[in-house]
Amino acid sequence: MSEDLAEWLSDSNEALSLQLVRDPEDEDVLHAQEKRAIEPFHPTFTYPIFGEHEKIFGYKGLDIQLKFASGSLRQYLSVTYDSKLNSPATPSDEIEGTLYKFIPPDYTKSEIDFSKLVEKDASEFKPLGEKIGSYVRPAATSSKSKGKGKGKVSNGEELKEDDENAVVFEMYKATWNTPGFREYHRRMQLFILLFIEGGSYVHEDEDSWEFITLYEKRKRPATDSDIWTYHFVGYVSVYPFWCYPDQVRLRLSQFVILPPYQNQGHGSKLYSTLFSQMLSRSEVAELTVEDPAEAFEDLRDRNDLRFLVSKGILDDPKFSMGIGPSDESSRSERVKWESEIRRKYKIAQRQFDRLLEMLLLKELDLKDEKELRKYRLHVKARLYRFNYEMLSQMILEERKEALAKTYESVVEDYERILEMTFH
Numbered sequence: 001m002s003e004d005l006a007e008w009l010s011d012s013n014e015a016l017s018l019q020l021v022r023d024p025e026d027e028d029v030l031h032a033q034e035k036r037a038i039e040p041f042h043p044t045f046t047y048p049i050f051g052e053h054e055k056i057f058g059y060k061g062l063d064i065q066l067k068f069a070s071g072s073l074r075q076y077l078s079v080t081y082d083s084k085l086n087s088p089a090t091p092s093d094e095i096e097g098t099l100y101k102f103i104p105p106d107y108t109k110s111e112i113d114f115s116k117l118v119e120k121d122a123s124e125f126k127p128l129g130e131k132i133g134s135y136v137r138p139a140a141t142s143s144k145s146k147g148k149g150k151g152k153v154s155n156g157e158e159l160k161e162d163d164e165n166a167v168v169f170e171m172y173k174a175t176w177n178t179p180g181f182r183e184y185h186r187r188m189q190l191f192i193l194l195f196i197e198g199g200s201y202v203h204e205d206e207d208s209w210e211f212i213t214l215y216e217k218r219k220r221p222a223t224d225s226d227i228w229t230y231h232f233v234g235y236v237s238v239y240p241f242w243c244y245p246d247q248v249r250l251r252l253s254q255f256v257i258l259p260p261y262q263n264q265g266h267g268s269k270l271y272s273t274l275f276s277q278m279l280s281r282s283e284v285a286e287l288t289v290e291d292p293a294e295a296f297e298d299l300r301d302r303n304d305l306r307f308l309v310s311k312g313i314l315d316d317p318k319f320s321m322g323i324g325p326s327d328e329s330s331r332s333e334r335v336k337w338e339s340e341i342r343r344k345y346k347i348a349q350r351q352f353d354r355l356l357e358m359l360l361l362k363e364l365d366l367k368d369e370k371e372l373r374k375y376r377l378h379v380k381a382r383l384y385r386f387n388y389e390m391l392s393q394m395i396l397e398e399r400k401e402a403l404a405k406t407y408e409s410v411v412e413d414y415e416r417i418l419e420m421t422f423h
Contacts, residue, residue: 023122033140043194058092071125073187076114129174324374
């Protein structure tokens with residue numbers, strides 16, 4: 001592309017801005033640290049929409065605004081620019097027509113109509129589906145607050161939903177059979193493309209999809225008001241697959257918390273609620289995850305580790321039995337114990353193996369050469385089984401070197417996760 005034409009290229013990640021819009025009456029009561037929830041933010045990815053190079057051709061000063069009513073997620077689209085290239089030989093990219101393929105057709109381009117819609121949305125929108133969980137956070141009231149309150153006030157007492165300083169978050173479970181949810185899902189699914197690498201829309205003709213949506217819930221500030229408003233935070237989708245002989249394996253497919261709510265613990269709350277729901281269902285054999293991103297894998301590891309510790313696994317005398325060189329009876333008893341614990345908590349095999357290895361490392365005395373060797377052999381044996389096809393094609397020395405490097409990398413990652421989880 002010539003230098004002159006390159007001037008007409010825009011980065012689609014920067015050109016596109018997103019915003020969750022509340023009624024002005026609801027925006028005014030937000031404290032300074034809470035206003036992040038209503039500020040514009042940019043997508044992480046736009047290649048599913050605008051192509052792998054994430055560029056838009058034919059404009060200078062391009063500004064694409066896609067705004068969402070914060071509860072119903074009904075949309076407003078605005079495309080403006082300083083100048084547009086009008087050349088039959090090198091036509092400008094069609095922006096609205098491209099977006100039209102990915103968003104519901106009922107968006108508006110009228111600011112007035114959108115403002116009316118947001119106002120109506122604030123008093124009328126209610127989450128779809130069955131409420132399955134909630135938690136409370138203190139409102140951010142000072143510049144020092146990071147929005148990570150654990151639901152307690154300064155005197156250590158638990159916040160209640162009707163406390164003046166409380167912000168409530170609620171989770172709702174829905175399926176395609178939930179009235180109105182298909183239409184709602186078509187509005188929220190865009191976030192999968194924009195924030196999950198490799199994300200794609202789910203097929204509506206697959207009937208068994210399950211969803212949990214997460215909302216911030218606020219009471220209208222007026223003293224005589226009995227209106228609660230709901231503001232979308234994120235969601236997770238799962239799909240059940242048959243598991244021999246008569247159960248299902250739940251596969252977590254999509255998990256997103258929108259940027260204004262990230263790094264505040266909401267992802268952990270959503271995941272732990274899903275996990276708790278899964279444990280309570282007798283027909284579910286285990287929870288698996290489809291190709292997890294690194295950030296989600298970390299979140300999953302931290303929550304699974306805390307869960308196992310909360311269940312007293314470190315105090316179980318069988319926890320470290322049969323690790324490394326040991327008699328056949330000890331190994332057999334440990335294998336049986338692992339199987340029972342894993343099935344009880346419905347954790348996928350590879351994930352369970354990793355969690356146990358991390359917890360063993362947590363309890364390991366690194367100065368004890370004998371115990372360190374036992375741990376190293378235990379982890380390498382699992383890595384060898386997992387990578388058998390590749391390793392079996394190597395000569396002995398190459399295999400040893402590859403295993404040693406993989407072990408060091410795995411332990412380094414375990415140490416990183418343990419540091420985040422327990423410190």
